[in-house]
Amino acid sequence: MIRGFISLSVSIVLLLVLVSPAGAAKRVTAASEKDPVVFVHGFTGSSSSYDDMKQWLVSQGWPSNYLFAIQYSNTTGSNINNAYELESFIKNVLRQTKASKVDIVAHSMGGLSTRYYVKYLDGAQNVDDVITLGSPHHGTNSSYFGLWTEGAREMVPGSAFLNDLNSVDETPNGNDSTSVIQYTSIFSSADTVINPYTSSIIDGADNVEISGVSHSGLLTDSSVRPLILNGLKDGGENSN
Known part of the structure; x- marks a missing residue:
């Protein structure tokens, strides 16, 4: 009977630890060790x-409530307008999660609105890591097929938008010198949408070239995912 009483007492103590505020605090801390991730779609x-x-x-x-995907109101519109939508979206993410910064994973044209957000809006203080997938950082000849849209016109190589975005510093960092933004650009030599595919190379980033993956495949191919994971970890988890 004594052994039974001791076993019951230990069980009660363990249960109290698990449901106690201290136990709950440990679980919250574990979840918040990672930055929320904001996903940005393309054209x-x-x-x-x-x-x-x-x-x-x-x-x-990653906790499921730390993963957010924006839906732009105009999927072929100006990257500048999209950047303002991204700014508002990320403010809500930070408010909801109580995090200090987010990581961004952006596909295709989404990388341009992301970089505009960092360079000209409040992204410099709100972003930890930026990972772009097949983004036309220096334009793409494919954009000539969609010149009736503002987004495509901005992606024409040598456009005023791109010249401005790439001026001075292609990968601007935040105003905290102890916590710079880590950039990773992942792109594929088999990407026929971004033409030339080397347009995805940007100064100051970890530029990672792969082969055999299509433009849309960058979102789903299993060979890309470890590279994304490395990009998300480059800046450290909640290191700010």
Whole structure:
């Protein structure tokens, strides 16, 4: 009977630890060790493009309530307007999660609005890591097929928008010198949408070239995911 009483007492103590405020605080701390991730779609894209990637990041330890995908109101519109939408979206993410910074994963044209947000809006103080997937940082000849849209016109090589975005510093960092923004640009030599595919190379980033993956495949191919994971970890988890 004494052994039974001791066993019951130990069980009660363990239960109290698990449900106590201190135990709850430990679980919250574990979840918040990672930055929230904001996913940014590209030209004619959709927030649903990231559904599989979000599930994969959950399997890698990200809380599901730390993963957010923006849906731009005009998927072929100006990157400048999109950047302002991204600014508002990220403010809400930070308010909701109580985090100090976010990481961004952006596909295709989404990388341009992301960089504009960092360079000209409040992204410099709100972003930890930036990962772009097949982004036309220096334009793409494919954009000539969509010149009736503002987004495509901005992606024409040598456009005023791109010249301004790439002036002075292609990968601007935040105003905290102890916590710079880490940039990773992942691109594929098999990407026929970004022409030339080397347009994705930007000064100051970790530029990672792969092969055999299409433009849309950058969102789903299993060979890309470890590279994204490395990009998200480059700046350290909640190191700010």
